[in-house]
Amino acid sequence: MVSYKEAGVDLDKADRSVKLILSVLEKYGVSPKQFGLFGGLYKLPDGSFLIASADGVGTKLKVAFMSGKHDTVGSDLVNHCVNDIFVHGADPLFFLDYIAMGKLDLNVLEEIMEGFARACSNVGCVILGGETAEMPGFYREGEYDLVGFIAGRIEGKIIDGSTIKKGDILIGLSSNGLHTNGYSLARNIIFEKLGLKPDSPLPYNKDLTVADELLKIHREYYTLLKEARGMIKGMAHITGGGIPGNLARIIPAGLKAVIEKNSWEVPEIFRFLVKEGELDDFEAYRAFNMGIGMIVIPEGDNFLDYLRERGERFWVIGRIEEGEGVEIV
Amino acid sequence: MVSYKEAGVDLDKADRSVKLILSVLEKYGVSPKQFGLFGGLYKLPDGSFLIASADGVGTKLKVAFMSGKHDTVGSDLVNHCVNDIFVHGADPLFFLDYIAMGKLDLNVLEEIMEGFARACSNVGCVILGGETAEMPGFYREGEYDLVGFIAGRIEGKIIDGSTIKKGDILIGLSSNGLHTNGYSLARNIIFEKLGLKPDSPLPYNKDLTVADELLKIHREYYTLLKEARGMIKGMAHITGGGIPGNLARIIPAGLKAVIEKNSWEVPEIFRFLVKEGELDDFEAYRAFNMGIGMIVIPEGDNFLDYLRERGERFWVIGRIEEGEGVEIV
Numbered sequence: 001m002v003s004y005k006e007a008g009v010d011l012d013k014a015d016r017s018v019k020l021i022l023s024v025l026e027k028y029g030v031s032p033k034q035f036g037l038f039g040g041l042y043k044l045p046d047g048s049f050l051i052a053s054a055d056g057v058g059t060k061l062k063v064a065f066m067s068g069k070h071d072t073v074g075s076d077l078v079n080h081c082v083n084d085i086f087v088h089g090a091d092p093l094f095f096l097d098y099i100a101m102g103k104l105d106l107n108v109l110e111e112i113m114e115g116f117a118r119a120c121s122n123v124g125c126v127i128l129g130g131e132t133a134e135m136p137g138f139y140r141e142g143e144y145d146l147v148g149f150i151a152g153r154i155e156g157k158i159i160d161g162s163t164i165k166k167g168d169i170l171i172g173l174s175s176n177g178l179h180t181n182g183y184s185l186a187r188n189i190i191f192e193k194l195g196l197k198p199d200s201p202l203p204y205n206k207d208l209t210v211a212d213e214l215l216k217i218h219r220e221y222y223t224l225l226k227e228a229r230g231m232i233k234g235m236a237h238i239t240g241g242g243i244p245g246n247l248a249r250i251i252p253a254g255l256k257a258v259i260e261k262n263s264w265e266v267p268e269i270f271r272f273l274v275k276e277g278e279l280d281d282f283e284a285y286r287a288f289n290m291g292i293g294m295i296v297i298p299e300g301d302n303f304l305d306y307l308r309e310r311g312e313r314f315w316v317i318g319r320i321e322e323g324e325g326v327e328i329v
Numbered sequence: 330m331v332s333y334k335e336a337g338v339d340l341d342k343a344d345r346s347v348k349l350i351l352s353v354l355e356k357y358g359v360s361p362k363q364f365g366l367f368g369g370l371y372k373l374p375d376g377s378f379l380i381a382s383a384d385g386v387g388t389k390l391k392v393a394f395m396s397g398k399h400d401t402v403g404s405d406l407v408n409h410c411v412n413d414i415f416v417h418g419a420d421p422l423f424f425l426d427y428i429a430m431g432k433l434d435l436n437v438l439e440e441i442m443e444g445f446a447r448a449c450s451n452v453g454c455v456i457l458g459g460e461t462a463e464m465p466g467f468y469r470e471g472e473y474d475l476v477g478f479i480a481g482r483i484e485g486k487i488i489d490g491s492t493i494k495k496g497d498i499l500i501g502l503s504s505n506g507l508h509t510n511g512y513s514l515a516r517n518i519i520f521e522k523l524g525l526k527p528d529s530p531l532p533y534n535k536d537l538t539v540a541d542e543l544l545k546i547h548r549e550y551y552t553l554l555k556e557a558r559g560m561i562k563g564m565a566h567i568t569g570g571g572i573p574g575n576l577a578r579i580i581p582a583g584l585k586a587v588i589e590k591n592s593w594e595v596p597e598i599f600r601f602l603v604k605e606g607e608l609d610d611f612e613a614y615r616a617f618n619m620g621i622g623m624i625v626i627p628e629g630d631n632f633l634d635y636l637r638e639r640g641e642r643f644w645v646i647g648r649i650e651e652g653e654g655v656e657i658v
Contacts, residue, residue, distance in 0.1 A: 010463065013433050017461050020435055021442050025456050028446035032423075032457045040457030042423050042480075046375050054425040054460045054478055062466065094361075094371050096383040098427070098476045104342050106349055113350050117357035127359045128369030131476075132346050133385045134339065136513055138474065145467065147427045147460075149383055149478035151371075184465055 014240075039085040039150075041158065049154040050093075053084040056147050058240075059183040060214070065143050066191075067198035067211035070108050073146060074115025076180050079220035080239065081150035082123050083294065086222040087235035087250075089159040090152030092123050097130035098147040102139035104132070112146065123222050125150070161234030161250030161297065164320055168233065168297050170247075170257060171304070172264050172317035173224075175293030177216035181240040182273075182287040186214065189277040204268050213269055221294045224312060231303040235296050238289040244326040245286060247295055256323030264315035267291045285328055292317065343569075368414040368479075370487065378483040379422075382413040385476050387569075388512040389543070394472050395520075396527035396540035399437050402475060403444025405509050408549035409568065410479035411452050412623065415551045416564035416579075418488040419481030421452050426459035427476040431468035433461070441475065452551050454479070490563030490579030490626065493649055497562065497626050499576075499586060500633070501593050501646035502553075504622030506545035510569040511602075511616040515543065518606040533597050542598055550623045553641060560632040564625050567618040573655040574615060576624055585652030593644035596620045614657055621646065 025031040032040045039053035057077050064073045074097070082092050097116055099109065109132065120127050139145065178186060190196050190210060196203075198211035225232070234250040236243075243259055251257050261281070270291060274284045284290065295317070296303065307314050354360040361369045368382035386406050393402045403426070411421050426445055428438065438461065449456050468474065507515060519525050519539060525532075527540035554561070563579040565572075572588055580586050590610070599620060603613045613619065624646070625632065636643050 010433065013435070014461070014463065017433060017435060017438055020439055021459070021461070024439060024442040024446050028443075028450040030446050030449040030454065030456045032455055040423065040425065040455075042455070042457060044373065044375075044482075045377075046373075048374075050379075050422075050480070052423065052425055052457055052478070052480060054427050054458060054476075056427060056429060056460055056462045056464075058462055059464055059467065093379075094369065094381065096369065096381055096478060098383050098385060100385060100474060100476075104339065104346060106342070106346060109346055110349055110353060113353040114357075117353050117359050120359040121357040125359065126361055126369075126371070127354050128361045128371060128381055129383060130350070131383045131385055132343070132350070133387060134343065135385075135388050135474075137391065138388065138472070139467075143467070145429060145464075145474055147383075147429075147476045149381070149425060151379070151381060151480055153373075 039088060049158060050151055051085045051088055051090045051154060052149065052151045053081055054147065054149050055080050055084065056145065057180055059187065060180050061144070061146065062187060063183065063198065063211060063214045067215065069211065069215060070111035071114045072215050072217050074112045075119035076218040077146055077148040078116055078119035079218040080180050081148045082125070082220050082222050083237040085150055085152040086225070087159065087237050088154060089156060089229050090154045091226070092125040092150055092152045092222070094126045094128035094151055095120050096128055096149045098133070099130070099144060100133040100135050100139060101144040102136055102141060104134045108144070119220065123220065156229060159229065159232055159235060162252060163233045163299070164250070164252055164255060164297050166255060166320055166322055168320040169316050170259065170318040171296045171298060172292040172315045173221060173294040173296065174313055175238070175289045175291055176219040177213060177267070177269055179218040179239065179289055179293055181289070185277065185287045186273055189273055194276060204272055219293050224310065228303060228306050231299050231306060233297045233299045235294060238293055238295065242286045242288060243290065243292060243295070244328065247326045251326065254322065256321050257318055257326045258321050259318040259326065259328045261328050263317045264291060281328065368417060378487060379480055380414045380417055380419045380483060381478065381480045382410055383476065383478045384409050384413065385474065386509055388516065389509050390473070390475065391516060392512065392527065392540060392543045396544065398540065398544060399440035400443045401544050401546050403441045404448035405547040406475055406477040407445055407448035408547040409509050410477045411454070411549050411551050412566040414479055414481040415554070416488065416566050417483060418485060418558050419483045420555070421454040421479055421481045421551070423455045423457035423480055424449050425457055425478045427462070428459070428473060429462040429464050429468060430473040431465055431470060433463040437473070448549065452549065485558060488558065488561055488564060491581060492562050493579070493581055493584060493626050495584060495649055495651055497649040498645050499588065499647040500625045500627060501621040501644045502550060502623040502625065503642055504567065504618045504620055505548040506542060506596070506598055508547040508568065508618055508622055510618070514606065514616045515602055518602055523605060533601055548622050553639065557632060557635050560628050560635060562626045562628045564623060567622055567624065571615045571617060572619065572621060572624070573657065576655045580655065583651065585650050586647055586655045587650050588647040588655065588657045590657050592646045593620060610657065
């Protein structure tokens, strides 16, 4: 069995790092009022809220390097950021990017920017600025890191799950593959253990290459759901930490989200990774989204019709019970 | 002569990259309304402006790695960001950080966060969130990259240099060493050419080590100048690109800033780097701040008294004439 720790990522240590960061912020009196949300909230004088979030693409970038395709990872990052602030009800206002390369390659830079700009254009978000850093001796030849910062504004209520009650149902919306998490583990299984190459056909689907599958763009849920904000009690964007790590952020104390893992069709890529990596459920559901990119806890019955009217495929993947945290059964 | 290009940083290519980025943003209709400012402006419904900026620490981080001292670079980044939005008149609202390491080291993480938190506390800025990424295979053992994102708000007028007139004087405020630019060149001269170590005494001052000098924290000018906003027509934060690269951003068309390079005392570190690196003036004044971290074009006569009352050392370093751009004489 390949574990996430063996692949170089220690999720428990990541949890400890969050506690450590919080303690430093408190020591200096610079903590945000709420912590653990997908973005940070800042109240403006007019009573509306700004919300901001920072994110990277993570080691999905390695797949871009290996395959020489750089025009999708920028969109991954924008969409990830947009989802992170939308789950609290925000419209995106502006995005800023950071691109660091060992040696500035203008062709690669242009491809990256295309990805940023296309995704921002899709959601009506301006790219307000950014930093392009040439850092010799930091990044390997042909490699780079990308960071995105987004700010949005919440005009109506803040969606934070606080009105979630026992008996509420959880709706799962499909992901478009791995999105931007679990790549250290996935690359370990696919490239190290199985010895596949980016242009190898997928063993379970000869029409797609490994790179086609692994570079699928992180899905953006703002466009689909922005008109439904009034019908939503809570949303969880399923990224690093998987369903348990992210859904737990919005479940009120005294309640538990029970997820039935057989209630949706896990896409082939995840079944393949679980089988070839000999992953147990605990590992798999923490490392990967397993086919669910967004979980919505609706308010009232109209939300399901809203999704049906838009031809969106969805699953009722669980319910809220008494208890604590997230349970996958 | 060691050139910046030989040290791995190509400033001309950096200029071309800015044009390329702009063309991509325009193609997708996601450009900000104003470009070339130190931060990006976003108008809120109440008429006030948000301003945001993203930055990295650059290869100053290598000095932190070499010397094992990680509690100052976070402050460098916050102060750089604060200055970048303050030059347009903003108060900082919130900061977000991105920390990427090959292997998550909680001790190093804590030191970095101390630097962020201390500097944010100094300017009354909340750390609203951030991302700590463990990226195996990206960063060398013991290395990391840091990115900061700041958002501020401009309640009064936007300070942008637009009212600058012929005859205005330019006030230079002292930097605290290299701040956060020119490090690829400086490291090349100090560590490669001269073979010094972080704990070597400075050849011109045996009381300080190389690391002491190179890790001096980027000075923050907000605290000094925040009460003087009404007396200021324009400010230029002197970072990458030096005085010519940054001052040019705020000089209106038809006017030229003439800087007299003998009008202030260039600190020893810069004279040392110029001599040992055999740098010509063009190279030196583009790579380094040369002792001037902030340039202010005051409105009226009160500003000089304002600085004197606060015991601040300053120099009249130039004047505005007819012409274009920035000239160093």
